[in-house]
Amino acid sequence: MTEANHENCCPLSAVDRRLQDAHRCWHDAERGYFDPEDFRVAIQAAIQTLRTVTFILQNNKRLFTNFDPWYELWQGRLRADPLMCWMVNARNKIEKQGDLEMHSFVRTEILASYYEEGPRMEVPATLFQCPAQLIANIPTEALRNHIFKDGILRIQRRWVENSLPDYELLDAAGIAYGKLAELVADAHKELGLQPPSTMHCDIDRTKGSDQRGGRLPCMIGHGDTRTLNVWLATGQRMEIEQKVVNFDRECAEQALEKYGLDPKEMYPTTDSTAEATLNSLFATAQKMFSVDCCHATIAFLLKGSYPVNMMQLDLQEHGEKYLVMRMLANEVIKCDADGVILVSEYWKACYDPNNPYRRAAEASDRQEYLGATLVTKTGDPVHLCAQIVRTGDDVTIGNTHMLRNQAQIAFAPIYAAWGREVPHAWIEVTKINDQCG
Ligand SMILES: [Zn+2]
Numbered sequence: 188m189t190e191a192n193h194e195n196c197c198p199l200s201a202v203d204r205r206l207q208d209a210h211r212c213w214h215d216a217e218r219g220y221f222d223p224e225d226f227r228v229a230i231q232a233a234i235q236t237l238r239t240v241t242f243i244l245q246n247n248k249r250l251f252t253n254f255d256p257w258y259e260l261w262q263g264r265l266r267a268d269p270l271m272c273w274m275v276n277a278r279n280k281i282e283k284q285g286d287l288e289m290h291s292f293v294r295t296e297i298l299a300s301y302y303e304e305g306p307r308m309e310v311p312a313t314l315f316q317c318p319a320q321l322i323a324n325i326p327t328e329a330l331r332n333h334i335f336k337d338g339i340l341r342i343q344r345r346w347v348e349n350s351l352p353d354y355e356l357l358d359a360a361g362i363a364y365g366k367l368a369e370l371v372a373d374a375h376k377e378l379g380l381q382p383p384s385t386m387h388c389d390i391d392r393t394k395g396s397d398q399r400g401g402r403l404p405c406m407i408g409h410g411d412t413r414t415l416n417v418w419l420a421t422g423q424r425m426e427i428e429q430k431v432v433n434f435d436r437e438c439a440e441q442a443l444e445k446y447g448l449d450p451k452e453m454y455p456t457t458d459s460t461a462e463a464t465l466n467s468l469f470a471t472a473q474k475m476f477s478v479d480c481c482h483a484t485i486a487f488l489l490k491g492s493y494p495v496n497m498m499q500l501d502l503q504e505h506g507e508k509y510l511v512m513r514m515l516a517n518e519v520i521k522c523d524a525d526g527v528i529l530v531s532e533y534w535k536a537c538y539d540p541n542n543p544y545r546r547a548a549e550a551s552d553r554q555e556y557l558g559a560t561l562v563t564k565t566g567d568p569v570h571l572c573a574q575i576v577r578t579g580d581d582v583t584i585g586n587t588h589m590l591r592n593q594a595q596i597a598f599a600p601i602y603a604a605w606g607r608e609v610p611h612a613w614i615e616v617t618k619i620n621d622q623c624g
């Protein structure tokens with residue numbers, strides 16, 4: 188059902204509209220992020236508007252056959268949530284006392300791995316100087332060298348309220364929006380109605396909202412757009428290029444002919460598991476490799492066995508992968524994907540204990556591989572690889588090997604996005620060996 192249709196015939200349309208208003212205020216705050224006055228007005232309006240969603244719902248209780256027990260359950264759940272309680276108090280403060288006490292901070296952190304372990308500090312925006320203090324906290328020489336070579340300094344502007352120090356305010360409003368969107372969706376269900384949908388460019392943006400805690404995709408990873416990423420090695424600002432591969436029939440047909448591919452083989456229909464998709468995508472990658480002698484890094488986001496999104500990742504430097512895998516994790520949440528396949532060429536080398544942070548690409552005994560890794564929301568990782576041997580202009584691909592349940596540390600941000608704990612074994616591997624990335 189389109190938004191307009193829903194609004195015309197939904198008995199809860201007053202509630203739906205108020206939720207949409209809150210979404211609009213949220214974007215106003217996002218747009219006004221760097222203007223303190225604009226931000227103050229819009230974020231406070233978002234908090235006030237969110238609060239009225241439940242008031243309007245309560246005013247419509249006559250539509251329900253048994254409103255009270257249903258609503259009490261929700262009320263209990265929302266009251267038990269510290270963030271939602273903060274929202275209620277914040278709204279009371281705004282309406283009865285005055286403005287929230289908001290402060291603009293700059294968060295600086297160093298990314299030099301796939302885990303959220305880098306040194307991090309928050310300083311008032313006006314005091315921000317240089318990252319020297321952060322770097323001084325890095326324990327060992329080897330790690331310091333690694334960080335200087337591959338590390339990224341992330342600098343992010345954040346609005347924080349005095350009484351809610353652990354949250355960035357826009358994020359907090361997004362999470363609260365999600366909880367109330369879930370309540371509104373459940374109210375529709377209680378009345379036997381379709382929940383409202385938020386359409387954008389003809390795509391229903393409400394799909395997959397369970398996974399996002401009711402939030403809309405625009406509320407995920409919004410901080411990335413106001414983050415400055417700087418290479419520690421050069422001090423240069425880093426621009427990440429993300430190519431969404433759009434399907435173009437003509438190009439696709441040319442490609443099928445060039446590589447001798449059969450589309451029926453690429454996405455199997457008879458054996459519909461994510462692993463079957465992995466097998467056929469890897470077979471396709473090998474065919475393409477034998478024509479081109481190289482292969483781009485491509486991520487396929489899956490829903491079940493079927494790819495729902497495909498992205499070419501341009502990875503020039505090792506450290507970029509730390510950021511790109513975090514961005515990929517945001518895409519996973521946005522698309523509600525439950526599987527990811529990453530196809531790429533990579534180097535492999537033996538671990539050198541004297542040089543623990545050496546990249547495989549820099550080792551003299553390095554070997555070249557074509558690989559494809561599947562990670563899923565519930566299963567163990569599956570990795571397919573085949574060695575590439577180059578002799579002069581000749582390139583051959585060896586037999587395919589399958590490795591199950593290896594430590595796929597690069598996928599740690601995606602596990603985190605799924606709410607899966609990163610296996611202990613992965614963290615152990617990182618401690619002794621940083622070569623797999
Ligand atoms: Zn509705």
Ligand SMILES: [Zn+2]
Binds near residue numbers: 210214405406
């Ligand atoms: Zn939006």
